Amino acid sequence: MAALFISHLLTESPNSPLTIFTTDIERREIQFAVPGKSSKAHADLYLPGGNSSHPAIVFFMGIIPPDRDEERIIRLGEGLARSGMVVMIPWLETQKTNQLSSQDIESLVASFQYLETHPNVKRDAIGMGGICTGASLSVIAAQDSRINDRVKFVNSFAGYYDAFELIVSSSSNTQLMDQNILPWNSDNLTSNMISKHLIDGLGPQDKARITKIVNSEPTGTPPNQFLSKNAQAVLQLVSGSTRQEATKYTSDLNLRTQNFLSTMSPSTNIKNLKAHLLLMHDTHDRLIPSGESRRFAAAVEQNGGSVYHTEFSLFQKAVKVHTTDDDDTET
DSSP states (O other): OHHHHHHHHHOOSSSOHHHHHSOOOEEEEEEEOOTTOSSOEEEEEEEOSSSSOEEEEEEEOOSSOOOTTOHHHHHHHHHHHHTTOEEEEEEOGGGGGTSOOHHHHHHHHHHHHHHHTOTTEEEEEEEEEEETHHHHHHHHHHTSTTTTTTOOEEEEESOOSOHHHHHHHHHHTEEEETTEEEEOOOOHHHHHHHHHHHHHTSOHHHHHHHHHHHTSOOOSSOTTTTOOHHHHHHHHHHHOOOHHHHHHHHHTSOHHHHHHHHHTOTTTTGGGOOSEEEEEEETTOSSSOTHHHHHHHHHHHHTTOOEEEEEESSHHHHHOOSOOHHHHHOO
């Protein structure tokens, strides 16, 4: 069945072997309640054929998602459903802002709780998963004390482990791989997301000054002459620095930004992760360095958790759901 699922993702034909040997599935557009929100959140629900109960997964696409009707997304949901799994793909308002949001974690917890009440779902066989930033937020949601005892598994596809380290890697164009520092060229999608978060975390005056500096031509006046220590750190991080310098600058960020980055890091509450963890990462990934998944796996093993980690090469390009710099250079 796994081979049929992979071939279903990669084929461009409407009739893959998986569609031939399995029953038709149902795709529903649903709404679900999120605590603290006046309006309901939206999701797509993919259901296997028949009326029996099945394992289920909440799969989150993260920021800058593709259109919910994009063929690759439908094939992913359809392929998993044809493999015997109920699939819930949330589509949240915050996804298109190019920013991470703690509210998304609340929505993911609510998504899991929604599946627990669904008549076609096996309550003791529900997991979570995602790709890129969606993978990391899914892990954080799975660590939440409201559900962490009941999350069966987490599938993290190319997620980051620590937001601080991701900033350091993006700023320095390097990555930490098994205690070695290796070159890594960050994609603009990642760099722009990080820059937006760091600049938005500044006070009004510093934010205006940094925005003007970043968007203007260089002048003879030192750009950090009238900036606070926090703003100087942000400027250096978004402008590029060595790995050692970038590590120092992250410690100079204001408390608000540091608290946010901690909240958005699976590493912060790693001991609260009780589900079996499946980590997958393309070694050529430019959105998130593959060393993040290696460090994630090592941390789970050190805590006595259950983890399976695998790496591959260029497979992500075939199933990617984000437009990256590489797409602009393809001919």
